[in-house]
Amino acid sequence: MFYYIDTFGCQMNVHDSQGLEGLLAMGGYQKTESVEQADVVVFNTCCVRQSAENRIYGNIGALKILKKQKPEMILCVVGCMASKTGTIAKIQKSYPFVDIVLGTGGLGRLLECINFVKQGQKVYDNSVESRVQEDYYLRENGVSAYVSIIQGCDKFCTYCIVPYVRGRESSRPFEDIVQECSNLLQKGYKEITLLGQNVNSYRDQTNDFADLLRALDALPFHFILKYMTSHPIDFGDKMIDTIAESKNISHSVHLPVQAGADRILQLMNRKYTKEHYLSSVKRLRHKVPDISITTDIMVGFPTETHEEFLDTLDVVRQVQFSNIFSFVFSPREGTPAAKMEGKIDLPTKRERIKTLIQEQEIIATNIAKQAVGKTMECLCTQSGEKTLAKTRDDRVVMLPAHAMQMGEFAQVKIVDTKNSSLIGQLVK
Ligand code: SAH
Numbered sequence: 234m235f236y237y238i239d240t241f242g243c244q245m246n247v248h249d250s251q252g253l254e255g256l257l258a259m260g261g262y263q264k265t266e267s268v269e270q271a272d273v274v275v276f277n278t279c280c281v282r283q284s285a286e287n288r289i290y291g292n293i294g295a296l297k298i299l300k301k302q303k304p305e306m307i308l309c310v311v312g313c314m315a316s317k318t319g320t321i322a323k324i325q326k327s328y329p330f331v332d333i334v335l336g337t338g339g340l341g342r343l344l345e346c347i348n349f350v351k352q353g354q355k356v357y358d359n360s361v362e363s364r365v366q367e368d369y370y371l372r373e374n375g376v377s378a379y380v381s382i383i384q385g386c387d388k389f390c391t392y393c394i395v396p397y398v399r400g401r402e403s404s405r406p407f408e409d410i411v412q413e414c415s416n417l418l419q420k421g422y423k424e425i426t427l428l429g430q431n432v433n434s435y436r437d438q439t440n441d442f443a444d445l446l447r448a449l450d451a452l453p454f455h456f457i458l459k460y461m462t463s464h465p466i467d468f469g470d471k472m473i474d475t476i477a478e479s480k481n482i483s484h485s486v487h488l489p490v491q492a493g494a495d496r497i498l499q500l501m502n503r504k505y506t507k508e509h510y511l512s513s514v515k516r517l518r519h520k521v522p523d524i525s526i527t528t529d530i531m532v533g534f535p536t537e538t539h540e541e542f543l544d545t546l547d548v549v550r551q552v553q554f555s556n557i558f559s560f561v562f563s564p565r566e567g568t569p570a571a572k573m574e575g576k577i578d579l580p581t582k583r584e585r586i587k588t589l590i591q592e593q594e595i596i597a598t599n600i601a602k603q604a605v606g607k608t609m610e611c612l613c614t615q616s617g618e619k620t621l622a623k624t625r626d627d628r629v630v631m632l633p634a635h636a637m638q639m640g641e642f643a644q645v646k647i648v649d650t651k652n653s654s655l656i657g658q659l660v661k
Pocket residue numbers: 281282392393394395429430431462463464489491529530531560561562563564565
């Protein structure tokens with residue numbers, strides 16, 4: 234028996250898919266890259282923007298003919314989009330050939346649901362919150378691992394659907410996380426990424442996120458400890474000192490700013506100002522001079538003026554982000570921003586995102602050029618004809634074929650750049 238899985242959305246979804254793969258393997262299924270060969274097809278979905286949903290519905294629609302030819306093939310639509318209000322009705326009406334719709338709270342029940350379908354039933358369950366057991370995760374590469382530390386989100390940014398489809402914040406026990414990371418490092422993993430919609434909200438009794446990082450940093454291994462995503466409001470001095478004083482914590486941080494104008498930030502319910510964000514970045518750079526900062530930016534939030542967009546550009550110029558993930562505002566039904574007046578037209582949104590991307594390209598190219606001539610410790614994440622390594626500040630370095638082995642740390646000299654990418658050579 235074979236399964237085919239396609240994952241949309243963020244790292245949390247990628248990690249959830251590893252849990253689903255673990256479950257399917259326990260159920261006796263083998264993975265196939267060919268949807269035609271599959272007995273079970275799983276789409277693990279995202280609904281953060283309309284564009285994500287459109288793509289997924291396109292992929293579901295494309296399976297209609299195959300399902301007709303192979304009615305015993307079990308088609309499952311799971312994850313965030315399945316938890317969204319209205320999805321079940323839409324699938325029942327327009328995609329009735331889907332067998333299982335299972336929200337974020339039901340992922341651990343996938344095998345059970347597959348059995349229901351084999352007995353001739355359909356499953357429609359949009360529940361949120363509960364989760365796949367940690368021990369089921371199927372990780373393949375042996376070098377980089379995701380570890381989930383907090384589920385859900387309580388921030389309720391006015392544009393965002395995540396709190397509705399992922400439920401309330403719930404932190405995993407401190408000891409469980411330390412144990413899982415310790416086991417992974419023991420097995421030879423070299424890069425651990427702690428996951429949560431807002432990792433800085435982590436709390437277990439008296440321990441906060443910085444305490445967790447300190448405990449993991451102290452494990453007797455040489456590795457890179459990453460985490461995402463951080464919310465600027467919860468990224469304080471204790472975090473900054475923790476990074477500065479650590480040996481294994483990555484010198485990269487993903488700190489979504491979203492917008493530069495205070496009025497827009499307030500409408501978004503982000504709870505910080507441009508000044509607060511810039512001052513956090515300043516303190517961080519002071520204590521960790523080589524920190525690389527990446528961000529998410531949204532353009533065209535309702536009522537955003539041209540001047541307010543220029544405030545966003547100003548933050549981009551001042552901070553000098555290593556990378557920006559930029560999006561145009563997409564109204565999500567059920568969120569406060571979807572009902573706001575003053576929607577920005579598509580051509581304006583497109584123009585703003587284009588300006589932003591162009592500005593960032595110049596910055597990223599300059600940042601890359603500044604690395605030329607420097608020697609830094611890198612971790613090999615891909616070996617072969619195409620060999621890639623990562624710097625401690627999470628930048629990718631292209632190396633000559635077979636220069637390093639997967640999972641190996643080595644000193645690499647940056648000898649050249651290609652746009653914003655780094656080209657390196659091993660230091661013998
Ligand atoms: N928890 C993270 C990321 C959430 S989703 C955070 O707090 O930043 C990833 C990104 O998608 C967000 O940072 C935001 O920039 C973008 N996003 C979320 N909702 C959106 C919407 N309705 N329209 C466009 N972009 C959106």
